[in-house]
Structure formats: C-alpha cells, structure tokens
Amino acid sequence: MRTIYLWFRQRPLRFLGGALVSITLALMVALTILDIATGMPNPYSGVITYLILPPFLILGLVLVPLDAWIQRRRRAAGKPEPIALDLGDPSVKRVATFFLSSGALVLVSLTVAAYKGVEYMDTKSFCGEVCHKVMIPEFTAYQASSHASVPCVDCHIGPGAPWMVKSKLSGLRQVWHYAKGDYHRPLPTPVVDLRPSRDTCENCHTVDRFYGSRLRTTITYDTDEKNSKHILSMLMHVGSGGVAGSGIHGHMASQIDYLPATPDLKEIAWLRVRRPDGSVQEFVNSEKKDALPQLRAQVKVRRMDCIDCHNRAAHEFRTFKQLVDESLTKQRIDPTLPFIKKQAMEAVGEDTEPPSEALQQQVLTRISSIVEFYRKNYPDVAAKRSGDLDRSVRAIADAYKASHFPHMKVNAATYTNWRSHDGCWRCHGAMEAATPGKRTEVSQDCNLCHTDQREGEPQ
Ligand code: HEC
Ligand code: HEC
Ligand code: HEC
Ligand code: HEC
Ligand code: HEC
Known part of the structure; x- marks a missing residue:
C-alpha cells in the first residue's frame, strides 16, 4: 500500500497522464459503442466524443513524455531513482486490481447515466415543456402536426457537433433572457441561423422522388341549423x-x-x-x-x-374556425347537434388580436355555457344527448385553447404560413x-x- 502511495506521490505527472489517457479513451469508446448500439447518432454525444474529450486525451499524451523528460533531468542532476512498483508483490497486485475494476465500473455507469441524461435533453417533452415553457404554442401546434414524432432537434439542430455547439451557445443566451423574463412575446421569426433544409428536412424527405399532382381537400361547415x-x-x-x-x-x-x-x-x-x-x-x-x-x-x-x-411544417397555427371545422369532420364536435358551429363561433366572437388571460377566461366561460342554449331552445337534445353535448363543448374549448396563447401573445394570425397565397x-x-x-x-x-x-x- 505504502509503495503505491509513494509511487503516485513521486510520479504524479505520469499518473495523471496515464489516468487521463485511459479515462478519455474508455469514455470515447463507450460513447461510440452506445451511438452504434442505439442506431441513432446523437448530436450531444458527438460533442463530448469529438470536441470535449480529445483535448484531455492530448493533454494526457503530453504529460507522460513530460514526466519521462523530468525523470531524465533528475537522473542527470544525480537525484535518486524514484521508487518502482513491483506487480509481483501480492498486496500491490490486490490493490491495483481493486482500483482498476472499480474504476472501470464507475466509468461505465457514469457513461450510461450521462448518455441517458443527454438523450433526455433531446426529447420533445424536455424541449417543449420542461425547459421551454415559452414554447408551449409551438409545442401545441407541433403535437397536432405530421411531425409530432420527429424530435425538435432533428429540425432545429440536425446532425453534427458544430451546429450543436452553436445552438447550445444561443440556448444559453435564451436561458439568461428567460430567467430575467425579458424574452420576446411572441417569439420572433424567422429563426435566425436556422440550418438550411438540406441538412434537416432533406435527411427524411427527397422531393425529387415524388412527382405529379396531389388532391387537396378542405371541408368546411356553415352556421345554419344543420x-x-x-x-x-x-x-x-x-x-x-x-x-x-x-x-x-x-x-x-x-x-x-x-x-x-x-x-x-x-x-x-x-x-x-x-x-x-x-x-x-x-x-x-x-x-x-x-x-x-x-x-x-x-x-x-x-x-x-x-x-x-x-x-410552419411543425408549427402550423390554425384559426379557431379551421379547428372547429376539423373537429366537426373528426366528429369530436357532433355535427348532428343543431347550430353547434354557430354556437361555437358566437361564443368566441370578434377574434383578431391575441386575447389577454382575462379575456381568454371569459371566452372559456361562454363556451361552457353553450349547454344553456340547448336547455332553453332544444330541451330534448339537452336531456337525451347530454353526453354528446358535453363532449362537443369540451372539443370547442380545446379548439380555442389550441389557437390562442395569451402568455406569449400568440394567435393563429401571429405567424404567416408561406405555403399559401401570402407566401x-x-x-x-x-x-x-x-x-x-x-x-x-x-x-x-x-x-x-x-x-x-x-x-x-x-x-
Ligand atoms: C419538422 C421540423 C421541425 C420540428 C420537428 C420542430 N420545429 Fe420548431 N420550427 C421549425 C421551422 C421550419 C420553424 C420556423 C423557422 C422560420 O420561420 O424561420 C420553427 C420555429 C420554431 C420556433 C420559433 C417561433 C415560431 O413559432 O416560429 C420555436 C420556439 C420552435 N420552432 C420550437 C420547437 C420545439 C419546442 C419543437 C419540439 C417540440 C420543435 N420546434 C420542432 C421546424 C421544426
Ligand atoms: C426525422 C424525419 C423528418 C424530418 C427531419 C422532417 N420531416 Fe417532414 N415528415 C416526416 C414524416 C414522418 C411525415 C409524415 C408523413 C405522413 O404522415 O405520411 C412528414 C410530413 C411532411 C409534410 C407533409 C405533411 C404536412 O404537414 O404538410 C411536409 C410538407 C413536410 N414533412 C415537410 C418537412 C420540412 C419542411 C422539414 C424541415 C423543416 C421536415 N419535413 C423535416 C419526417 C420528417
Ligand atoms: C415553392 C414552395 C415550396 C417549396 C420550396 C417546397 N414545397 Fe413542398 N409543397 C409545397 C406545396 C404548395 C405543397 C402542396 C400542399 C398541399 O397539398 O396543400 C407541397 C407539398 C409537399 C409535401 C407533401 C406531398 C404529398 O404528396 O403529400 C412534402 C412532403 C413536401 N412538400 C416537402 C418539401 C420539402 C422537403 C421541400 C424542400 C426540399 C419542399 N417541400 C419545398 C410548396 C413548396
Ligand atoms: C422567392 C420567390 C418565390 C416564391 C416565394 C415562390 N415562388 Fe414560385 N417561382 C419563382 C420563380 C422565380 C419561378 C420561375 C422559375 C423559372 O423561371 O425557372 C417560379 C415558378 C413557379 C412555378 C412554375 C414551375 C416552373 O418552374 O415553371 C410554380 C408552380 C410555382 N412557382 C409555385 C409556387 C408556389 C405554390 C409558391 C408559394 C407556396 C411559390 N411558388 C412561391 C419564385 C418564387
Ligand atoms: C403561385 C402559386 C399559386 C397561384 C398562382 C394561385 N394559387 Fe391559389 N393556392 C395556392 C396554394 C399553395 C394554396 C393552398 C393554400 C393552403 O394549403 O392553405 C392555394 C389555395 C387556393 C384556394 C383555396 C383556399 C382555401 O381556403 O381552401 C383557392 C380558392 C385559390 N387558391 C384560388 C386561386 C385563384 C383564384 C388564383 C388566381 C388568381 C390562384 N389561386 C392562384 C397557390 C397558388
């Protein structure tokens, strides 16, 4: 034991260098294997493997010859030889084995933990909910889009370490503004420095593969009784x-x-x-x-x-009217309830500017009292179909909440969709x-x- 202590004390540089080399190498190999095993190269592990670890590896590789050079000078100056380790000594061997195996175990668990943590930071719930409450409007529209299962980072960062570093640096700036509460409401577009689509969208879509025309169908409903x-x-x-x-x-x-x-x-x-x-x-x-x-x-x-x-591929904010029409088509709002579309439109009323929180509450109260209209004018419907009515009123409230975000001053008109005549x-x-x-x-x-x-x- 004492021999090992002395060896470390006398050759700290060699120890540090050796430790750095073996730890960084082990981490790099482990991360690479994890990336291959999960089949999905992860932008954050790329940063660790290719940007953060290599300088430490190089430092380790420099320290070992530096130690040898210092030893040579010590010998030249006539200083005594440092102590040597005898691996044949059973007590030295036991301690060395213990250090090596527990060290390896700690390393593997640390790697897995770090990897899982980093993987979590990539999930849509982290991006859209935990860290970025300000992005609730984008998250809501995203969940209703064709891209609901595409991770945010696939479009906002894309593969490769440099973009990841760039986005994290601007992320840090955003966290600072978030903490101070002086972020823009609504968040500004176009997103400055959004990566060109050939490195994001075109990893999944190749538009030269399909051709011809596509049938576009829009279903709308009148405000009449039927x-x-x-x-x-x-x-x-x-x-x-x-x-x-x-x-x-x-x-x-x-x-x-x-x-x-x-x-x-x-x-x-x-x-x-x-x-x-x-x-x-x-x-x-x-x-x-x-x-x-x-x-x-x-x-x-x-x-x-x-x-x-x-x-607006992942964040198309549709108007309340469009969402009500869609809910009628999907039968979340029951289209056989007389005047239901008219009731929905009247409950919301004039709807151009993003509402204040107070106004949103008033509108939601008006929506829930749609039931009263049926009690008064269609008592039969109110009595026999209260299930359909409640379900429909809930869907109308959902449509209102999905198109109005008072906290961020966002409504469907805030962001123009360029895939339209306007664009x-x-x-x-x-x-x-x-x-x-x-x-x-x-x-x-x-x-x-x-x-x-x-x-x-x-x-
Ligand atoms: C299919 C690709 C794609 C996905 C997936 C995606 N986004 Fe976006 N996002 C975009 C595009 C494109 C823009 C608009 C860029 C522009 O106009 O400059 C954008 C804009 C934004 C904006 C800026 C404000 C705005 O509404 O324009 C925020 C915030 C945002 N996205 C957050 C998210 C979050 C959070 C997720 C995951 C829950 C996500 N995005 C997933 C493509 C995507
Ligand atoms: C990780 C893969 C992936 C990425 C990255 C991706 N998409 Fe998609 N995209 C999909 C999938 C999956 C669908 C759904 C196909 C379906 O439902 O038939 C889709 C559907 C679409 C559609 C047709 C449906 C609609 O909402 O109009 C468009 C347009 C589209 N994507 C554009 C984009 C654009 C623009 C980007 C980059 C900002 C992008 N995609 C990035 C996978 C991706
Ligand atoms: C000039 C505008 C424009 C550009 C640029 C453009 N698109 Fe489109 N794209 C459209 C329009 C318009 C439609 C039809 C939408 C509809 O049917 O309502 C469409 C349809 C699509 C669809 C759905 C096709 C289908 O048959 O379901 C996908 C996927 C798509 N685009 C992906 C892309 C990708 C990826 C790129 C970039 C490589 C791209 N688009 C560039 C305007 C554009
Ligand atoms: C940045 C300018 C710009 C925008 C925005 C734009 N276009 Fe174009 N578009 C052009 C130009 C320029 C041409 C002519 C190309 C040529 O002469 O080769 C063109 C041609 C076309 C053509 C004829 C195809 C051809 O090559 O002859 C179609 C169809 C078209 N655009 C559809 C759209 C649609 C749909 C949108 C909106 C979703 C749109 N464009 C938005 C610039 C634009
Ligand atoms: C440069 C391409 C382009 C030209 C030219 C064009 N349109 Fe369109 N139009 C579009 C696109 C893209 C959409 C789909 C918008 C969407 O998906 O929301 C559209 C949608 C429409 C719709 C459906 C709107 C709805 O709410 O369903 C009508 C109606 C229409 N166009 C009429 C016209 C008329 C009339 C003209 C001639 C003045 C015209 N368009 C010229 C690109 C064009």
Missing part, C-alpha cells in the same frame, strides 16, 4: 423537386437566390434563378427597385429552400424580369399552381 357541410377539392401541381418546370417543387431543381426587403421576409426585392439548363435570369419587385442598392449593402442574399414555403404572392405577381430570358414575370396565373377546383365530394 351545420351544412362543404367539400372543396383541387389538384395541387406539386411536381418534382428534380425537374424544373414540373410544378411547385420545380423551385428545388433550380437555384433561386433572393434579397429580402424586410427582416421578417414578408417582402422580397430581387431574385435570381439558375435553371438546370444553365440559363440565368434576374427578376425585380417593381415597388422595391429604388431601395435595391441600399438593400444589397445591408442584407444577405438567401437561397430559397423548403422552409421558404414550409415554414407565393411575395414573388408571384410581384416580380418582373430584370434581365432577358425565358420569362417576362413570375406568373400569378390561376392554373399555374392548382386546377380542377370543385365543390362536392372529390371524384
């Missing part, structure tokens, strides 16, 4: 991301760079198309021509990608050719993006 149903269907010319001119996704086959006229991207001043056939053409927004030189000096050109249309009209109908070429304008022709608009059941 809650009359309307079906509007039309063919969206989605096309292929691999073939320019094939339709909407044709933008992805060309390279389109544009100059925003405002930081919120609501207006676009200039754009340039590079088509796959090699031709290049520029277009300009006639109302912004004069501001162009100044904009060029101040604003960065942006390459158009998926997010210029699908900016397309920034270029289509606004841009004329600035250089000669294939087109004289970016067209707003009603048959460019969709055709076959019709009422009634789709054929």
Whole structure:
C-alpha cells in the first residue's frame, strides 16, 4: 500500500497522464459503442466524443513524455531513482486490481447515466415543456402536426457537433433572457441561423422522388341549423423537386437566390434563378427597385429552400374556425347537434388580436355555457344527448385553447404560413424580369399552381 502511495506521490505527472489517457479513451469508446448500439447518432454525444474529450486525451499524451523528460533531468542532476512498483508483490497486485475494476465500473455507469441524461435533453417533452415553457404554442401546434414524432432537434439542430455547439451557445443566451423574463412575446421569426433544409428536412424527405399532382381537400361547415357541410377539392401541381418546370417543387431543381426587403421576409426585392439548363435570369419587385442598392449593402442574399414555403411544417397555427371545422369532420364536435358551429363561433366572437388571460377566461366561460342554449331552445337534445353535448363543448374549448396563447401573445394570425397565397404572392405577381430570358414575370396565373377546383365530394 505504502509503495503505491509513494509511487503516485513521486510520479504524479505520469499518473495523471496515464489516468487521463485511459479515462478519455474508455469514455470515447463507450460513447461510440452506445451511438452504434442505439442506431441513432446523437448530436450531444458527438460533442463530448469529438470536441470535449480529445483535448484531455492530448493533454494526457503530453504529460507522460513530460514526466519521462523530468525523470531524465533528475537522473542527470544525480537525484535518486524514484521508487518502482513491483506487480509481483501480492498486496500491490490486490490493490491495483481493486482500483482498476472499480474504476472501470464507475466509468461505465457514469457513461450510461450521462448518455441517458443527454438523450433526455433531446426529447420533445424536455424541449417543449420542461425547459421551454415559452414554447408551449409551438409545442401545441407541433403535437397536432405530421411531425409530432420527429424530435425538435432533428429540425432545429440536425446532425453534427458544430451546429450543436452553436445552438447550445444561443440556448444559453435564451436561458439568461428567460430567467430575467425579458424574452420576446411572441417569439420572433424567422429563426435566425436556422440550418438550411438540406441538412434537416432533406435527411427524411427527397422531393425529387415524388412527382405529379396531389388532391387537396378542405371541408368546411356553415352556421345554419344543420351545420351544412362543404367539400372543396383541387389538384395541387406539386411536381418534382428534380425537374424544373414540373410544378411547385420545380423551385428545388433550380437555384433561386433572393434579397429580402424586410427582416421578417414578408417582402422580397430581387431574385435570381439558375435553371438546370444553365440559363440565368434576374427578376425585380417593381415597388422595391429604388431601395435595391441600399438593400444589397445591408442584407444577405438567401437561397430559397423548403422552409421558404414550409415554414410552419411543425408549427402550423390554425384559426379557431379551421379547428372547429376539423373537429366537426373528426366528429369530436357532433355535427348532428343543431347550430353547434354557430354556437361555437358566437361564443368566441370578434377574434383578431391575441386575447389577454382575462379575456381568454371569459371566452372559456361562454363556451361552457353553450349547454344553456340547448336547455332553453332544444330541451330534448339537452336531456337525451347530454353526453354528446358535453363532449362537443369540451372539443370547442380545446379548439380555442389550441389557437390562442395569451402568455406569449400568440394567435393563429401571429405567424404567416408561406405555403399559401401570402407566401407565393411575395414573388408571384410581384416580380418582373430584370434581365432577358425565358420569362417576362413570375406568373400569378390561376392554373399555374392548382386546377380542377370543385365543390362536392372529390371524384
Ligand atoms: C419538422 C421540423 C421541425 C420540428 C420537428 C420542430 N420545429 Fe420548431 N420550427 C421549425 C421551422 C421550419 C420553424 C420556423 C423557422 C422560420 O420561420 O424561420 C420553427 C420555429 C420554431 C420556433 C420559433 C417561433 C415560431 O413559432 O416560429 C420555436 C420556439 C420552435 N420552432 C420550437 C420547437 C420545439 C419546442 C419543437 C419540439 C417540440 C420543435 N420546434 C420542432 C421546424 C421544426
Ligand atoms: C426525422 C424525419 C423528418 C424530418 C427531419 C422532417 N420531416 Fe417532414 N415528415 C416526416 C414524416 C414522418 C411525415 C409524415 C408523413 C405522413 O404522415 O405520411 C412528414 C410530413 C411532411 C409534410 C407533409 C405533411 C404536412 O404537414 O404538410 C411536409 C410538407 C413536410 N414533412 C415537410 C418537412 C420540412 C419542411 C422539414 C424541415 C423543416 C421536415 N419535413 C423535416 C419526417 C420528417
Ligand atoms: C422567392 C420567390 C418565390 C416564391 C416565394 C415562390 N415562388 Fe414560385 N417561382 C419563382 C420563380 C422565380 C419561378 C420561375 C422559375 C423559372 O423561371 O425557372 C417560379 C415558378 C413557379 C412555378 C412554375 C414551375 C416552373 O418552374 O415553371 C410554380 C408552380 C410555382 N412557382 C409555385 C409556387 C408556389 C405554390 C409558391 C408559394 C407556396 C411559390 N411558388 C412561391 C419564385 C418564387
Ligand atoms: C415553392 C414552395 C415550396 C417549396 C420550396 C417546397 N414545397 Fe413542398 N409543397 C409545397 C406545396 C404548395 C405543397 C402542396 C400542399 C398541399 O397539398 O396543400 C407541397 C407539398 C409537399 C409535401 C407533401 C406531398 C404529398 O404528396 O403529400 C412534402 C412532403 C413536401 N412538400 C416537402 C418539401 C420539402 C422537403 C421541400 C424542400 C426540399 C419542399 N417541400 C419545398 C410548396 C413548396
Ligand atoms: C403561385 C402559386 C399559386 C397561384 C398562382 C394561385 N394559387 Fe391559389 N393556392 C395556392 C396554394 C399553395 C394554396 C393552398 C393554400 C393552403 O394549403 O392553405 C392555394 C389555395 C387556393 C384556394 C383555396 C383556399 C382555401 O381556403 O381552401 C383557392 C380558392 C385559390 N387558391 C384560388 C386561386 C385563384 C383564384 C388564383 C388566381 C388568381 C390562384 N389561386 C392562384 C397557390 C397558388
């Protein structure tokens, strides 16, 4: 025992160096195996394995020769040889075995614990609920989206250590503002420095793989006694991301760079198309021509990608009316209850600005008293179908809560969805050719993006 103590005391650098090398190596191997075993490379473990551990490994590798060099100088100066360990000595061997095996055990458990902790930080409940109460609106819309099972980090960080570090640094800044309570309400978009979609969306979607048109169906209900149903269907010319001119996704086959006229991207001043056939053409927004030189000096050109249309892919806030229509279709609100749509719309009333907390409470109270309307005007319905009525009233309240977030000053109108006329009209109908070429304008022709608009059941 004493021999080991002396050996450590006399050769602290060698000990430290050796320990650093073996610990970092063990951690790196363990993390790599875990990543492979779970089949899903994790951005946080990437940071530990590739950014944090290597400097320690290098430090360890430097310390060992440094120790040898110091020993050589000691010998040259005529100092006595340091003590040597004799592994043949049974007591030394016992202690060494104990240290090694318990050390290994601690290491493995620490690794697993750290990994699990880090994995948890990646889950949607951590991002959307625990840490980021301010993101409840985004979390609510996300849970109702097609991406409800896609982890937030798959779009907001994506694979690779550098982006992870970048996002955690900006995360730290956000935590600071959160603690001080001076964060923006609503949270600002566009998200500055959101990663280009080729590193996030396109890990799952390849738009050159599908082509042709897609039937879009919208179901709405009138406010009459029967809650009359309307079906509007039309063919969206989605096309292929691999073939320019094939339709909407044709933008992805060309390279389109544009100059925003405002930081919120609501207006676009200039754009340039590079088509796959090699031709290049520029277009300009006639109302912004004069501001162009100044904009060029101040604003960065942006390459158009998926997010210029699908900016609300995971966070589409629908209006109360749209959510009520959807609940009627899904029969969460019973469409056979007379005037139920009208009752829902009247309970909410004027609905343009995000409500205050007090106003939200008043509206919810009005929604729960919809039952009174049936007691008075349809006593039969109120008596025999109270189950259907309660269920429907709950669904109406849910629709209201899913489209109004007083705490963050968010309602369905706060964030514009670019995958709509509002988004397309920034270029289509606004841009004329600035250089000669294939087109004289970016067209707003009603048959460019969709055709076959019709009422009634789709054929
Ligand atoms: C399918 C990809 C995707 C997923 C999954 C996703 N987001 Fe987003 N998120 C986006 C895009 C795209 C934007 C808008 C970027 C823009 O307009 O610049 C955005 C914007 C945001 C914003 C900024 C405010 C706003 O509403 O525009 C917040 C906050 C946010 N997301 C939080 C989350 C949280 C929390 C999760 C997980 C519960 C999540 N996101 C999951 C793609 C995603
Ligand atoms: C981890 C994989 C993954 C990532 C990353 C991802 N998606 Fe998706 N996306 C899906 C899945 C799964 C669906 C649902 C398909 C279905 O329901 O048929 C989907 C559906 C969609 C749809 C069609 C449904 C709708 O909501 O309109 C669009 C558009 C879409 N994604 C765009 C995007 C965009 C834009 C991004 C990047 C901001 C993105 N996706 C990132 C997996 C992903
Ligand atoms: C940043 C500007 C911009 C926005 C925003 C934009 N487009 Fe375009 N779009 C263009 C340009 C430029 C062309 C012409 C490309 C060419 O000449 O090769 C085009 C062409 C098209 C075409 C014809 C396909 C082709 O290549 O001939 C369709 C369809 C289309 N856009 C649909 C849409 C839809 C739908 C939206 C909104 C969801 C939209 N675009 C938003 C710039 C834009
Ligand atoms: C110019 C705007 C625009 C761009 C850019 C764009 N999309 Fe789309 N995308 C649309 C529109 C519009 C639809 C049809 C939506 C509908 O049917 O209501 C659509 C449909 C889709 C769908 C559903 C297709 C189906 O048949 O179900 C997916 C998935 C999708 N886009 C993914 C992407 C991805 C990934 C990118 C980037 C590589 C991208 N889109 C780029 C406008 C765009
Ligand atoms: C640049 C492409 C583009 C052009 C041009 C275009 N639309 Fe659209 N339109 C869209 C997109 C994208 C949607 C789907 C919006 C959504 O999914 O919410 C849409 C949806 C619609 C809807 C359905 C709205 C609803 O609430 O269901 C109608 C009606 C419509 N367009 C009419 C027109 C008319 C009329 C014109 C000619 C002035 C026109 N569109 C030109 C892209 C276009």
